[in-house]
Amino acid sequence: MVFRKINATLVATMMFLRCVIDDIGINPFKHFWVVDAAEATKKSDSEMLQDVMRWAESHGAFFNPKVETRPIVGDLSGIFAKEPMKEGEIVSKIPWDIIVKPPPGEGRGLCAAIGATLEVLRKDPDEQTPYDKYLSSRPIRFHPMFWSTKGHELLHELIGDLPPDEDDFSPQRFLDHFGCEDFDFEDETVHKALMLVMTRSEGHRMDCLVPFNDLINHKNGHDYTAEPRYEEGEYFAIVTRRDVEAGEEIRNSYNQCEFCLDFSNCPSFELIFVTPHLLDHYGFVEPYPQRWIIPSRRLLFDVMEVDGNDGILNATFAIPPSPLGVQFLHDDIARLKLFAERLISEKPNIPDIEYNTLLEYHQSILRAYELAYEQSKLEVLTDEVWYRHRDYWWEEEVQQGANAAITPSSSFVDPFDEEF
């Protein structure tokens, strides 16, 4: 009887403690007390990646022993050199058979890849390969398409005149844009497949997901250390494009790679798919060097580290700025400062990932505009850019840099007649 009473008290005390712990969100006993079954069997990203690599090797994949995968921050991992590597060394080589791709006859392209990825996500877990499991477990909330309504409103307000030139950040915009009419636009698994294909598909083809290779992160400039290569029907590889030091991350460029240019069918993909588009499409704020484009103000400039020096930055105009462009920078700097004050003082009720990305992006935009504004004081301002058509940044002179001569067209665009 006494024993039963003590036991009941003990259980009640334990339940009370558990409630308190759950309430404050800290659980010091987690590892020896309330570990639920799913959590106990859940693998870490590193363990899952190891499984993917062992499974891929058993199917003939090659991984250079000089590289390893490492967690970077949060859910983000990357590929790193453990030892010095030479230019042209193979980082990884994945056989064609084990990539996720549309079945023969289903065509190529993003929509076909979404179809193939949907099959992977809908498989019975017992039938999933380690790579299928890895893809299924990827987080989604980092991507703006999955943000809350309030997060979207704030993002729209923050970007002002930057691309995308609309307030729709939904998966539907992308499904429409890519012409994928055959999918149920409301289906969350379709949204996840879309996100996986947009953020992880093989850049050369955009129609397949390649185990391990889809881990490669983006950075332009000196840190753009490697590029993908493939042989149709045979393999997908990653190859270094310069000598790499031990400890360096193996990174690709998502917009300046040679095939990006072929793929986009336009001569200047790296000029039209830049820092703001990378956030919109991939869900991350591009590290330096960055390229900023403000179409309505005919502004195009780069922000980069001086001599690869962390923290010391400068801005370079790829096209001479006009007085109107500079006035915009001046006014928008003031607007952005007020926006940040409000964001910090009235912390909105949105998930941390959205809030932190908004802060990070805000800091990048503000820094970029401030640097460009400072630089504009050293430039000869000219209205020549208003003699160009709206797609001014596509033109050859722009690619050749700010000093290239601009050939005025006969039609002057009155900036005040344009809709901003």
Ligand SMILES: C[S@@+](CC[C@H](N)C(=O)[O-])C[C@H]1O[C@@H](n2cnc3c(N)ncnc32)[C@H](O)[C@@H]1O
């Ligand atoms: C090809 S996948 C790389 C996967 C990524 N390494 C991971 O661990 O999930 C592209 C995604 O990686 C992230 N990413 C790539 N480069 C990045 C960078 N420089 N900084 C932050 N995130 C990056 C973005 O979320 C992007 O959508």
